[in-house]
Amino acid sequence: MSPRIMVVEDDDLIRDSLVEVLEDQGYEVLSASNGRQAFELLQTAPLPALILLDLMMPVLDGRGFRELQQGDPRLAGIPVVVLTAYREIDTEGMSAAAMLRKPVALKTLLETVRRYCAAA
Amino acid sequence: MTQNLPQAQREASYQVMVESVRDYAIFMLDANGMVQTWNQGAERIKGYAPAEIIGQHMSRFYPPEDRKAGRPERLLRKAVEEGRVEDEGWRLRKDGSRFWADVVITALRNDDGSLRGFVKVTRDLSERRIAEERLRLSEERFRLMVESVKDYAIFMLDPDGKVATWNAGAERIHGFSPAEILGKHLSTFYEPEGVAAGYPKRELEVATRDGRFEDEGWRLRKDGSRFWASVVLTALYDPRGELLGFAKVTRDLTLRREAEDERIRLAQAEEAIRLRDDFLAVASHELKTPLTSLQLQIDTLSAGDERLGPKSKLRIERATRSVKRLVALVEALLDVSRISTGQLRLSFERIDLGQLAGEVVERLGYAAESAEAKVSLRVQPGVVGSWDRLRIDQVLSNLLTNAFKYAAGTEVRVDVRAAGDRAVVVVADRGPGVSEEAKQRVFERFERATSKRHYGGLGLGLYVAREIVEQHGGQIAVDDNPGGGARFTVTLPLASSPDAQAEHP
Numbered sequence: 001m002s003p004r005i006m007v008v009e010d011d012d013l014i015r016d017s018l019v020e021v022l023e024d025q026g027y028e029v030l031s032a033s034n035g036r037q038a039f040e041l042l043q044t045a046p047l048p049a050l051i052l053l054d055l056m057m058p059v060l061d062g063r064g065f066r067e068l069q070q071g072d073p074r075l076a077g078i079p080v081v082v083l084t085a086y087r088e089i090d091t092e093g094m095s096a097a098a099m100l101r102k103p104v105a106l107k108t109l110l111e112t113v114r115r116y117c118a119a120a
Numbered sequence: 121m122t123q124n125l126p127q128a129q130r131e132a133s134y135q136v137m138v139e140s141v142r143d144y145a146i147f148m149l150d151a152n153g154m155v156q157t158w159n160q161g162a163e164r165i166k167g168y169a170p171a172e173i174i175g176q177h178m179s180r181f182y183p184p185e186d187r188k189a190g191r192p193e194r195l196l197r198k199a200v201e202e203g204r205v206e207d208e209g210w211r212l213r214k215d216g217s218r219f220w221a222d223v224v225i226t227a228l229r230n231d232d233g234s235l236r237g238f239v240k241v242t243r244d245l246s247e248r249r250i251a252e253e254r255l256r257l258s259e260e261r262f263r264l265m266v267e268s269v270k271d272y273a274i275f276m277l278d279p280d281g282k283v284a285t286w287n288a289g290a291e292r293i294h295g296f297s298p299a300e301i302l303g304k305h306l307s308t309f310y311e312p313e314g315v316a317a318g319y320p321k322r323e324l325e326v327a328t329r330d331g332r333f334e335d336e337g338w339r340l341r342k343d344g345s346r347f348w349a350s351v352v353l354t355a356l357y358d359p360r361g362e363l364l365g366f367a368k369v370t371r372d373l374t375l376r377r378e379a380e381d382e383r384i385r386l387a388q389a390e391e392a393i394r395l396r397d398d399f400l401a402v403a404s405h406e407l408k409t410p411l412t413s414l415q416l417q418i419d420t421l422s423a424g425d426e427r428l429g430p431k432s433k434l435r436i437e438r439a440t441r442s443v444k445r446l447v448a449l450v451e452a453l454l455d456v457s458r459i460s461t462g463q464l465r466l467s468f469e470r471i472d473l474g475q476l477a478g479e480v481v482e483r484l485g486y487a488a489e490s491a492e493a494k495v496s497l498r499v500q501p502g503v504v505g506s507w508d509r510l511r512i513d514q515v516l517s518n519l520l521t522n523a524f525k526y527a528a529g530t531e532v533r534v535d536v537r538a539a540g541d542r543a544v545v546v547v548a549d550r551g552p553g554v555s556e557e558a559k560q561r562v563f564e565r566f567e568r569a570t571s572k573r574h575y576g577g578l579g580l581g582l583y584v585a586r587e588i589v590e591q592h593g594g595q596i597a598v599d600d601n602p603g604g605g606a607r608f609t610v611t612l613p614l615a616s617s618p619d620a621q622a623e624h625p
Contacts, residue, residue, distance in 0.1 A: 013413035021420050085408040103412040103447055106419030 003117040006030040006048040008038040008065065009083070010057040014102075018052060021106060022113065034058055035065030042075055050116045053096075055084045066094050079116045145242040148228070151235045153178045153196055165244045167214030178240065181211045183218065199225040199238055211242070220245045273370040276356075279363045281306040281324045293349075293372045295342030306368075309339045311346070327353040327366055336373070348377035393460065400457035404450045411450065415443050452580045456565065459587045466508035466591060473543050473612075474499030474536045476509065480516040481534060484524075491524035493532050493549075500537040505614045511588045512612075515596075518581035519547040519608050527551020527605060541614050542594075548607040554598050562598060585610075 005027045009015040012033075019029045030045055032038035034057045051069075055062035062082060069075045079097035083104065098112050138146050138159050145162035147155055154177055158170040166173075166181065179192035186192070186209070199205040204226045211221040222243040228236045266274050266287050273290035275283060282305050286298040294301070294309065301308070307320035314320070314337075327333040332354050339349040350371040356364040421428075422436045458464045481488075481497050488495050516534075523532045527549035535546040554562060563586040565579075582596075589596045594612035601607040 011409050011413070013410065014416070017413040017416040017420075021416055024420070085405050085412070102408050103415040103443075106416055106423060109416070 002026050002028050003050070004028040004030065004046060004048040005113065005117065006032070006038065006042070006051045008032045008035060008051060008057070008062070009054040010034055011054075014054075018109075021109070025110060025113075027113070027117070035060030035062060035068070038065055039068050042069075047075070048078060050097075050113060051078055051080045052113075053080050053082050055082060055086070063094060066096075070095075081112055081116065143243070145240070145244075147240055149178050149196075149225075149238040149240060151237050153192065153238070156237065162242070165213075165219070165242060166211075172214070181242075183210050183212055186210075195223075195225055196238065199227045200235060203227055208245070271371070273368070273372075275368055277306055277324075277353075277366040277368055279365050281320065281366070283308075284365060290370070293341075293347065293370060294339075300342070309349075311338060311340055314338075323351075323353055324366070327355045328363065331355050339370070346374075347372045348374045397457040397460045400453050401461070404454040404457070407446075407450045411443065411447055415447065418443055452584060455584045455587075456580055459584070464587060464591060466511060466588075468506045469509055470504060471507050471509050471512065473503040473505065473507075473512070473545065474501060476513060477516055477534055477536050477545065480513055480520065484517065484520050487521065487524050488532070491528040493524050493528060493530060495520070495532045495534065497534045498536070503536055503538045503543045503614075505543055505612060507592055507612060508588075512592075515585045515588050515610060516545065516547075518585045519545075519610070522581055522608075523547055523549040523551070523606075530605065538614060539611075542611045543614050545610045545612075546607060547610075548601040548605060550601065550603070550605040553600055553604060554606045559598050563596065 005022055007015055007018045007022070007029060009018060009031070010033050015031055015033065019031050022029045030041060030048055032041050036059045038051075038053075039060070053062045053065065060068075062084075066080060069078070069080070080094070082094065082096040082099045083102060084099065085102040097116055100108065100112060141159055141161045142164055143161055144159075145165045146159045147162050148157045150156050154175055155173050158168070158173055162173075163169060177192075178196075179187050182192050191209075195205050195207055204224065207221075207223045207225075209221065209223075210218045211223075212218060222245050224241045226239045226241075228239060230236045266285075269287055269289045270292050271289055272287075273293045274287045275290045276285040278284045282303055283301050286296070286301055290301075291297060296304075296308075305320070306323065307315045310320050319337075323333050323335065332352070334353075335349075335351045337349060337351075338346045339351075341347060350373050352369045354367045354369075356367055358364050418436065418439050422433075422440050428436070455464070477497060477499060481495050484495075520532065520534070528551070530550035532550075533546070533548045535544070535548075537544050563582050565583045586596045589610055589612065592612050594610060596608065596610050598606055598608050
C-alpha cells in the first residue's frame with residue numbers, strides 16, 4: 001500500500017499542484033484547505049504518514065492546527081513539514097520535522113517527502 | 121463742639137491740639153520772623169527743642185544759598201502782601217541735614233489790621249519724595265528694561281489700535297524704527313488677506329472684551345517677508361475702568377515653526393517609507409503564492425516526460441529560468457523590506473566558507489557560461505566560521521551575478537582566505553571597473569554603477585549584500601582590481617559573534 005500524505009493549504013492552485021505532483025509519485029493524498037478542516041478529516045480518515053502544512057490559513061492556521069494535533073495522542077506522532085513563504089515566521093515550538101520555503105522546488109519537495117515517508 | 125466753649129477755653133484747646141500734632145511743624149513767628157511757639161511736630165521734624173529755637177529768626181531753617189538769595193524774607197513779604205504763601209523746597213534740620221519741605225506761611229493780623237506775625241506750617245515731604253523718586257526710578261528702569269528687550273517685541277497700542285510705544289525687540293522683529301511705526305495701526309503687521317478678513321479688528325475686540333487675546337500666525341515684517349508670530353495682547357484699564365490701550369508682546373517663532381514643519385515632513389516621509397515597506401512585504405508575499413504553484417508545475421514538466429521533443433524541452437528550460445529569476449526578484453524585494461524594517465534575522469551555523477564558495481560557483485556555472493565569464497576559485501582550506509548559510513550564499517551569489525552582469529566576457533576570480541581573526545572573500549573581475557564617484561553609492565538601495573538600461577535588475581544586490589555582511593559584523597568594500605576591473609572584498613569575523621553564541625550555546 002502506498003504511503004498516505006496530507007496536504008493542508010488554503011491556496012487552491014498550490015494545493016492542487018501539490019496533490020497532483022504527489023499523486024504522480026504514487027502517494028495517496030488527503031487534502032484540506034485550513035487547519036480546522038484538516039483536523040476534522042483526521043478524526044475519520046485513515047491516518048497519513050506525513051502532513052504538509054501551510055502556516056497562514058483562514059479559520060485555523062498552521063500553528064493552531066499543530067497545537068490541536070499535538071494535543072491528540074492518536075495524531076501527535078505524525079511528522080509535519082511546514083511550508084511557508086516567510087523566512088521570518090518562528091517555527092520553533094512547533095517541532096516541525098522540516099521547513100520548506102515557498103516557492104519550493106519540486107526536487108526539494110520530493111526529497112523531503114521521501115525522507116519522512118520512507119521512515120514511516 | 122468747640123464752638124460752644126468760652127473763648128479762653130477754646131484757645132486752650134487749640135493750643136493743646138496744635139502742640140500735640142506730630143506730623144506737621146506748626147509754629148508762630150512774630151512780625152519780624154522770630155520763632156514764638158514750637159509744637160511737637162516742629163521739634164520732631166526740625167530737631168530743635170523749644171528752648172533752643174524760640175526767639176531765633178526763621179531764616180535759619182533755610183539752606184545758605186536760599187538765605188543768600190533772600191528767600192526767607194521774600195516769602196514773608198509775599199505772605200504779608202497776599203495773606204498766605206506756599207512753598208516747597210529744601211530746609212535744614214538742627215543737625216544740618218536737609219529735608220524737602222512743604223511750607224505754608226499765613227500772615228496774622230490784629231483787629232486793627234496791623235501785622236501781628238505769621239503762622240508757619242511745615243510738612244516733611246522727604247519720605248514721600250523718596251517714595252516718588254523710587255517710583256520714578258523704578259518706572260524708568262522698567263521702561264529701559266522693556267526698551268532694551270530684544271527677543272520680544274513689547275509695545276503699546278492706544279485704544280484705537282495705533283502703536284504708542286516701540287521697543288528694541290519690536291524693531292528687530294518687525295523691522296520698523298520707532299519713527300516709522302509710531303501712530304500706525306496694528307493692521308500694518310497683518311498680511312492683506314488677514315486685514316481683509318478683519319483679523320486686526322477682531323484681535324482688538326477680543327482683547328477689549330476678554331482682557332486678553334492670544335494668537336499664533338503669520339505676520340509681516342517691514343520688508344514684506346513673513347514671520348511666524350506668537351502674540352499676546354492685553355487690555356490696559358485705568359483705575360476708573362477706562363480703556364487706556366493695549367500691551368502687546370510678540371515673539372518670532374519662525375525657526376520653531378520651521379522645525380515643526382520639518383518634523384512633520386520627516387514623519388510623513390517616514391510614514392511613506394513604512395507604507396512602501398509594508399507594501400513590499402505584502403506584495404512580495406502575494407507574488408510568492410502563484411509562484412509556488414508555477415514552480416511546481418514547471419518543475420513537473422521539466423522533470424521529464426520522455427515523449428517531449430528537444431524544442432519543448434528548451435522552452436521548459438527557459439520557463440524554469442524565468443521562474444527562478446522571478447523568485448530571486450521577489451526575494452530581493454522582500455529582503456529590502458526586511459532590512460528596512462529591521463527584520464533581517466540571521467541563523468548561525470558552522471560553515472566552511474571555501475566549500476560554500478565552491479557550491480555557489482558551481483550553481484552559477486550556467487550564468488557564468490551565458491556571460492562568457494571564466495570563473496577561477498582559489499580557496500585556502502579550513503576557513504570556517506559561524507554564519508548564516510543562506511545569507512552568505514546570497515552575498516556570494518550577488519557578487520558573482522554582479523560580476524557576470526558588468527564584466528561579461530572577462531575572467532572573474534574568487535579568493536577565499538583567512539587573515540588574522542577574519543575571513544576574507546575577494547571577487548575580482550576584469551570589466552570596466554567602478555568609477556570613484558560610483559564607489560560611494562554602489563552599496564546604496566536601487567543604485568547601479570551605471571544607469572544604462574541594458575544591465576537590468578533592481579539595483580538591490582549589492583545593497584542586500586552589504587546589509588547581510590554588516591549584520592554579521594563584517595565589511596564589504598569595492599576598489600580597483602590591479603590591472604583593471606572591479607574588486608569586491610568581504611571580510612567576516614571568524615570568531616562567533618556574541619549573538620551567534622547566544623543562538624548556538
